[in-house]
Amino acid sequence: MIHYYNLNRKDLYKLAQFVVEENYSHHEFTKPKHLKNEIDLVFSDEYHLQNSKIFIAADTKDEMIGSIRVLRWNFSDILPIEKIFNINPLSLDAPCKVYHIGRFAIKKGSDKSGFMVFKTLMTLALNEVCKNENTFALAECDAKLLKILTLLNIDSKILAKPKYYLGSETIPVLLPYEGLKKFLAKNKALISLDSPNVHFSIDLKDTMKFYTFV
Numbered sequence: 001m002i003h004y005y006n007l008n009r010k011d012l013y014k015l016a017q018f019v020v021e022e023n024y025s026h027h028e029f030t031k032p033k034h035l036k037n038e039i040d041l042v043f044s045d046e047y048h049l050q051n052s053k054i055f056i057a058a059d060t061k062d063e064m065i066g067s068i069r070v071l072r073w074n075f076s077d078i079l080p081i082e083k084i085f086n087i088n089p090l091s092l093d094a095p096c097k098v099y100h101i102g103r104f105a106i107k108k109g110s111d112k113s114g115f116m117v118f119k120t121l122m123t124l125a126l127n128e129v130c131k132n133e134n135t136f137a138l139a140e141c142d143a144k145l146l147k148i149l150t151l152l153n154i155d156s157k158i159l160a161k162p163k164y165y166l167g168s169e170t171i172p173v174l175l176p177y178e179g180l181k182k183f184l185a186k187n188k189a190l191i192s193l194d195s196p197n198v199h200f201s202i203d204l205k206d207t208m209k210f211y212t213f214v
Contacts, residue, residue, distance in 0.1 A: 002065065004120065004191075007054035009047075015054060015103060016043035018064050022105040023166040038166060046103065049077050054103065055124040057117045066117045069103040070125040070137075081138050085160045085172045089138060092159075092174060097135040101125050101175075104141075116190075123187045126180045137175040142168045155179035 007015060020039045046052070049071055057066030073079060073089065079100050081087050089098055104125075106117055129137050141149075149156050155176050162169040 001060055002057055002117065004055060004057055004124065007056045007067070012046050012054075013039075013043045014064065015056075015067055015069075016040075016046060018067055018107075019103045019105045020166055022107060023168060025108045042103075042166075045080065045083070050074050053128060055121055057106075057121060065107040066121050067103055067105055068101065068121040068125045070128045071100045071102070072128070073098040073100060079138065080140055081159070081172045084140065084163060084165055084170070087159055087172060092138075095134040095136060097132050099129045099135060099137040101129070101137050101139045119187050120190045123184060123190050126184045127188070127191065130177065130181050130184050133177060135177055137180060138172070139175060140165070140170045140172050142170060146171055146173065149173075149175075152183055153179060154183050 016039050020035065020042055024035065046069070051074055052069055052071040054067065054069045056064055059065050071077075071079075075090070075098075079089060080102060081100070082089065104121065126137075129135060143162070146156060146158075155178070157174040157176070159172040159174055162171045164170070
């Protein structure tokens with residue numbers, strides 16, 4: 001049994017540690033010596049972002065096994081896509097509302113639940129993005145996730161060549177509203193869309209896969 005909830009901001013360091021460690025766990029054989037420095041940087045980045053909502057998947061021991069963060073950009077915070085790739089979101093003909101999806105990770109070894117955790121966390125995040133039509137989402141993801149987005153009929157536009165970040169080749173993408181809306185429509189039964197405070201449980205028996213939004 002896995003339950004989902006909104007992470008309290010006082011636990012942002014826990015989120016940073018989970019995301020960084022899981023990225024390296026899946027993409028590298030050994031953890032780098034500078035791991036704590038990267039955790040501290042991710043924590044600092046998240047701490048200074050406004051208007052964010054973080055969804056967590058936890059097991060029966062209340063241990064974090066999945067995370068995703070969705071952020072409604074305030075047109076002033078420095079997003080990861082600008083910090084890592086020097087891409088100004090305003091140069092993308094930004095609509096009235098721009099969102100950023102990141103800090104997506106699933107714990108290695110969640111073999112019986114990973115893909116359903118993936119779909120549930122994505123649905124929770126996209127429910128926030130798709131509340132308005134005049135919008136799009138930005139993200140940075142690894143090559144494997146980019147392929148899965150295509151298979152799920154989520155359109156993506158690659159914005160720059162990949163760079164090495166948190167243990168993997170990372171690609172900046174723009175996700176148009178229409179593709180996100182289609183995914184949400186197909187998977188909205190996974191969540192309680194009318195509840196402002198998500199906290200529910202679900203039995204999950206699918207096969208684990210791993211992808212990352214950083």
